[in-house]
Amino acid sequence: MKLAFLEQLLDASRSRSAGALVTDLGSGAQRLLTLQHSVGDLSLDDEQFARVRRAIDEDRSQIVAMPTREVFVEVWSAALRLIVVGGVHTAQSLVPLAKLLGYDVTLVDPRAAFASAFRFPDTSLIIEWPEVAVPRLEPDRRTAVVTLTHNPRIDDPALIAALRSEAFYIGALGSRRTHEQRRERLGREGFDAAALNRVHGPIGLAIGAMTPAEIAVSIMAEITAVLRRSPLAVRA
Amino acid sequence: MSDSEQVLSEAAAWRRGGLGVALATVVSTWGSSPRPVGSKLAVNETGQMIGSVSGGCVEGAVVQTALEIMRGGNSSVLEFGVSDEQAWEVGLACGGRIRIYVERIL
Known part of the structure; x- marks a missing residue:
């Protein structure tokens, strides 16, 4: 050559x-x-x-x-992409881990203090509300979307945009109870059960993750399981 | 950046810097081979390598061939099968078989 x-x-x-x-x-x-x-x-x-x-x-x-x-x-195939919504502590572990796994990562957070180059060096940052930023990123079948803020004002519009796309994985951080409430809110936006089931929540494989880095491992493990069609990707 | 991109990028940088470089690519596998088809390993004339074509089982032999090809040999296809006691260092302990294409970067 x-x-x-x-x-x-x-x-x-x-x-x-x-x-x-x-x-x-x-x-x-x-x-x-x-x-x-x-x-x-x-x-x-x-x-x-x-x-x-x-x-x-x-x-x-x-x-x-x-x-x-x-x-x-x-x-x-086209490159894998990960859209992370929320420049929180867990994102600081998730972003480098996803890059290691070969994903092109974009971090979205309307709060400049969170989506800062100091917290996320060498990362594509969008300081913008997700209802604007996520549709503009045009998530496709090679894209995963993850919300991490716990704040419905930020997370929900990102999930709505993701549900309107072909994203192969959608996940939302938060407890089982938080996730039930989230499903109710999204249901009122007109999404049926099949659509709501596309949102993995609580996010990540159940490996007993405690620290931000462990949660990042659990999230990327679940995204990998879905991408590779592992039986682990199917929730009971 | 994908694995392949990283290997190709390093190979190009070595070559641009004037080093002899060869690229090895897994072209087919049978059974339980450690790396999928398309996996790559680049080697430069100083013996530095990046990437992999197996779990470390056959890289030694591939590097030898790569160095020969860099010195002017033709590209070639190597085949490795299950290891036996005599050739354990160039066989696949997992029982799989792989074919690897090795080419020089000109």
């Missing part, structure tokens, strides 16, 4: 959108495919290209065996 091609691959990866790298395992020729681009020295005829396309549609990296060549198709 030439350095210039590696740089293009890196750019594609940094763009956070989906793509594929196709490598002829015999000759080493390669082609990079993204929504916008098809670059590289690997040429494929129509039939070969159709087989590569199928591997990409399956969204699974794999070797495609062809009569005269063996081609490795490496497929990657």
Whole structure:
């Protein structure tokens, strides 16, 4: 692989959108495919290209065996994102942990004292009410939304925006009782039981977390379980 | 930043700095292999490495091949199976099998 091609691959990866790298395992020729681009020295005829396309549609990296060549198709999905609402103490553990797990993290809090670069270095911060900020972030199927403030004035609008999106995970910090009250409030906003069940509350896997860092582990464990479709993701 | 992005980013930085670099990628797995298809390991000419292609079971052998490829060898596909007593340091204790593509960054 030439350095210039590696740089293009890196750019594609940094763009956070989906793509594929196709490598002829015999000759080493390669082609990079993204929504916008098809670059590289690997040429494929129509039939070969159709087989590569199928591997990409399956969204699974794999070797495609062809009569005269063996081609490795490496497929990657769009980046995972985490929207954290509330720059509270737990968020200070959650944000770095989520970054370690590969998430692009955005922290939303209308209170500048909480969403500060001092508390969250090298983090994308939005000092804005969630009813404005969360819809603007356009949560999609690769996005998790977590609310941590305990304050309905801040958490509820974020949850409402998340419920109107395809976010793969929605979680709200707070006790069982708080969560019941939250469900009642959201129910009055017109969300039915199926919608309300999308909100994981109390948030996180039940690992007996006590400290902010332990709660962060419990939250990221649950998000991972949902992402990977683990049986642990299903609540009794 | 994803794992792959981190490995590619370091590989590019090494190469830009003038170091010889090779990149190893898991291209297929059978059974209970430790890292999924697409996992990457980059190696530079001083033997520094970032990322992984197994749980540490075969990295030693991959680094050897990577160093040879850096010195002008062709890209190649390595295959590792279950470890036996003679070759325990280059086998997979888990009983899986993996194929790894190793290429030079030019």
